[in-house]
Amino acid sequence: MxxxxxxxxxxxxxxxxxxxxxxxxxxxxxxxxxxxxxxxxxxxxxxxxxxxxxxxxxxxxxxxxxxxxxxxxxxxxxxxxxxxxxxxxxxxxxxxxWSPAHPYRSSLDGTTCGELAHAYRQATGDGWLQPLGLAHALVETAHHALTVAADPTDRASVAQALAGTTLDTIAGTLDWTRGPTPNIALLPxxxxxxxxxxxxxxxxxxxxxxxxxxxxxxxxxxxx
Missing domain, CATH: 3.40.50 (Rossmann fold)
Structure with a gap:
């Protein structure tokens, strides 16, 4: 053992x-x-x-x-x-x-974690779930990559933009440049x-x- x-x-x-x-x-x-x-x-x-x-x-x-x-x-x-x-x-x-108490804000509109959880409960009647924060953060990441890509209609260009992205999101800082392998971002x-x-x-x-x-x-x- x-x-x-x-x-x-x-x-x-x-x-x-x-x-x-x-x-x-x-x-x-x-x-x-x-x-x-x-x-x-x-x-x-x-x-x-x-x-x-x-x-x-x-x-x-x-x-x-x-x-x-x-x-x-x-x-x-x-x-x-x-x-x-x-x-x-x-x-x-x-x-x-992720939780409503995490000290982060959306890069899109400044929404806090607590505000996102409250809005979810108001809209669905259900309590917050952990995937809520990561799902929102992925939308933020996609918006950023499409915004900074040289050609947002070209897949390779968008992939290159994403590979160089470091973004403060509602789930924390997502750094796609550090690894541990390419195109992976870690969260504490x-x-x-x-x-x-x-x-x-x-x-x-x-x-x-x-x-x-x-x-x-x-x-x-x-x-x-």
Missing amino acids: PVFPRGHTLVDLGAYREPADGFHAQVERLREHGAGLGTSAATATDLALFHRQAREAEVRPRLITCSRRLTYPHTHTTSAPGVHGELADACVAALVH LVGGQWQHGPGGPRLAVVSNTALPDVPLTGELTPVW
């Missing part, structure tokens, strides 16, 4: 087919190794099943992360109330690349956790080490 620089040991709990019939084998392996953190790419339904069976066996990691839960609350992926209850109790942790990430709120799942920012300008909106809550 690999050991990472910070001393964490990775334990593979075993593969399964979706949708899963059960996670008893994985729960027992969790018990065997005393794993304190769990991470996966499970669907909301499978993650809820794992959480329920681990809870019933009194074998629960102190924290669960899941890549399929990075952007959308579980209420957007399934209508099953049992799933909602389990995942609300699981307090799944996630990486956060903060730590978040899906917590239960009066209006349903709430993605709270619980760690801002990589981006101190983003205010914390909650405290990390262990499952146990």
